[in-house]
Amino acid sequence: MSLFKNTNHLSLALGVSLCGLGGYLIYQYLKSDNEISLQLIVPSAYVGHLIGRRGHRLKALQDQSGAKIDFHERSTGPTTESYCVIRGTQDSVCQAEFAIKDIIEEQKATLCEHISIPEKFVSRLIGQEGSTIGAICDLTGARINVEKTSGTEVRQIALKGTREQIDFTKQCVQELMNDHMQMIESLEKRTPRAHCKYAEKLGGVESSTTPFEVYVSAMVDPSRFWLQIVGPKAQQLDQLVEEMTDYYKVPDNRDWHKLKNVEVGDLVAATFFYDERWYRAEVLEINDNLAELYYVDYGDTEKVALADLYELKVNFLKLHFQAIECFLARIEPVEETWTSEAVDRFEEWAHVAQWRKLSAKVADYSFRERTRAQRSDSPVPGVELFDVVNDADINIGEELVRQGYAVHSRAGESSRSLTSSDLERS
Numbered sequence: 001m002s003l004f005k006n007t008n009h010l011s012l013a014l015g016v017s018l019c020g021l022g023g024y025l026i027y028q029y030l031k032s033d034n035e036i037s038l039q040l041i042v043p044s045a046y047v048g049h050l051i052g053r054r055g056h057r058l059k060a061l062q063d064q065s066g067a068k069i070d071f072h073e074r075s076t077g078p079t080t081e082s083y084c085v086i087r088g089t090q091d092s093v094c095q096a097e098f099a100i101k102d103i104i105e106e107q108k109a110t111l112c113e114h115i116s117i118p119e120k121f122v123s124r125l126i127g128q129e130g131s132t133i134g135a136i137c138d139l140t141g142a143r144i145n146v147e148k149t150s151g152t153e154v155r156q157i158a159l160k161g162t163r164e165q166i167d168f169t170k171q172c173v174q175e176l177m178n179d180h181m182q183m184i185e186s187l188e189k190r191t192p193r194a195h196c197k198y199a200e201k202l203g204g205v206e207s208s209t210t211p212f213e214v215y216v217s218a219m220v221d222p223s224r225f226w227l228q229i230v231g232p233k234a235q236q237l238d239q240l241v242e243e244m245t246d247y248y249k250v251p252d253n254r255d256w257h258k259l260k261n262v263e264v265g266d267l268v269a270a271t272f273f274y275d276e277r278w279y280r281a282e283v284l285e286i287n288d289n290l291a292e293l294y295y296v297d298y299g300d301t302e303k304v305a306l307a308d309l310y311e312l313k314v315n316f317l318k319l320h321f322q323a324i325e326c327f328l329a330r331i332e333p334v335e336e337t338w339t340s341e342a343v344d345r346f347e348e349w350a351h352v353a354q355w356r357k358l359s360a361k362v363a364d365y366s367f368r369e370r371t372r373a374q375r376s377d378s379p380v381p382g383v384e385l386f387d388v389v390n391d392a393d394i395n396i397g398e399e400l401v402r403q404g405y406a407v408h409s410r411a412g413e414s415s416r417s418l419t420s421s422d423l424e425r426s
Contacts, residue, residue: 035087035088035089036088036089036090036093037085037086038085038086038093039083039084039085039086040083040084040097040100041082041083041084042071042082042083042084042100042104043081043082043104044073044081046103046104047071047082050071050100050104052138053134053137053138057103057141058071061096061100062096064095064099065088065092065093065095065096066088066091066092066095067086067087067088067089067092067093067095067096068087068088069084069085069086069087069096069100070084070085070087071083071084071085072084072085084100086100106162111160111162111163111166112158112160113158113159113166114156114157114158114159115156115159115170115173116155116156116157117154117155117173117177118153118154118155118177119153119154119155121177121180122146124177124180124231125146125157125173125177126146132176133146136169136172136173136176137169139168139172140161140165140168140169140172141161141162141165141168142159142160142161142162142165142166142168142169144157144158144159144160145157145158145160157173212229212230212359213230213231213357213358213359213360214227214229214357214358214359214360214383214385215227215228215230215355215356215357215358216350216351216352216353216358216385217297217298217299217300217323217352217353218298218299218300218352218353219299219343219346219347219352221333221338221342221343222327222331222333222338222343222346222400222406223327223328223338224325224327225299225325225326225328225346225350225352226298226299226324226325226326227323227324227326227383228297228298228322228323229322230357233319233320233322234322236319237319237322240280240316240319241277241279243316244269244277244279244316245278247278248269248310249278257269257311257312257313258310258311259306259310259311262283262286262306262309263283263286264283264284264285264286265282265283266282266283267280267281267283267296268280268282268283268291268293268309268310268311268312269309269310269311269312269316270304270308270310271304271308272295272300272302273302279295279298280295280296280297280312280317280321281293281294281295281296281304282294282296283309284301286306289305289306289307290303290304290305290306291303291304291305291306291309293309295323296321296323297322297323298323298353299324299325324381325380326380326381326382327366327380327382328346328382328383328384328385328396328397328400328406329362329363329364329382329383329384329397330364330382330384330408331397331398331400331401331406331407331408331409332406332407332408332409332410333406333407334404334405334406339405341405342400342405342406345400345403345405346396346405349387349394349396349399349400350385350387350396351387356387358385358386358387358396359385359386359387359388359393360383360384360385360386361383361384361386362383363382363383363384364381364382365379365380366380367379367380384396384397385397
């Protein structure tokens, strides 16, 4: 079938070249609106770059020029060439043609440079499903390849593009890495949310590979505790708490957000008895003049006078609630319930509310009802928790079993594995 069916056209075999390669142009005049079509033969090696990741560069070319651009494989001739059809007004077609030629000329000057980044920064650079590294590539026009081998303190990444693209990419990576390091430093400055009761260290050694870092922010027992994932959202939470504290400590602001009625399920702003800072909370129960609150970003509860609860400003709802209810995977109490000694040991070894980073591995899940807020119908994840002692990973659940505080589950609940992304959505 002819590409230009039902149109009158004039084909001109012109002795011109595109980027040093032989080519030809076909001008076609359409009856309907006097638009023209221009066909360019382009090296196939450049087509992917002209289209861009997910078609972003092609869309930008079309938006900037006003022309319609399509790429096709050649049915005859060298297999290393493709053709591009540009349709539009004469001005838009010319603008698109020169833009395409300029991009190809730039690609002819492609360079490759290797840089080193810390191993701990690799996952942050890649982002969830490659979102971060993809955004940098879209922004700079360069390509980034991360060396697959790991296990060392640094990782090599290859940057491919023009000199300007590589320099811009290096700048973006450095800025992202600086932000990441600032986040780590900020989280390390967190003050404990509860008094530290213990100073002992775990004994025994068990090694394991674990995928992400967490804090244990609150607990009831080893079958009911709450995690926060260490990362940008934890830093955003710290900033949110600071903003809420600065806002609600002003008497006029509190007067503006006084609540006339408080009901179970309401989201409110309230202080926490331990540090007098302001947090987001959900009302679980109301008895007399007291409300039992669930602090949605930490997992703990506290009873607060109704008069001390305030309307939660809409701006403070943008961040997803950060407390994730979990249970220790594949273990259970020796008897029907956890002993106080087992609870104490878990609180000690998990450094509850002390903001010490642990490693977590999601192993299974349960569809049981959540013990506090019921805002999500997602399953409760079962996790393995690891603390690092003398450069060795200690499995806290296995340590509870080893010291007689717990036993291995008699029946597994697992049917699939989850990831940290599943946790964030739970």
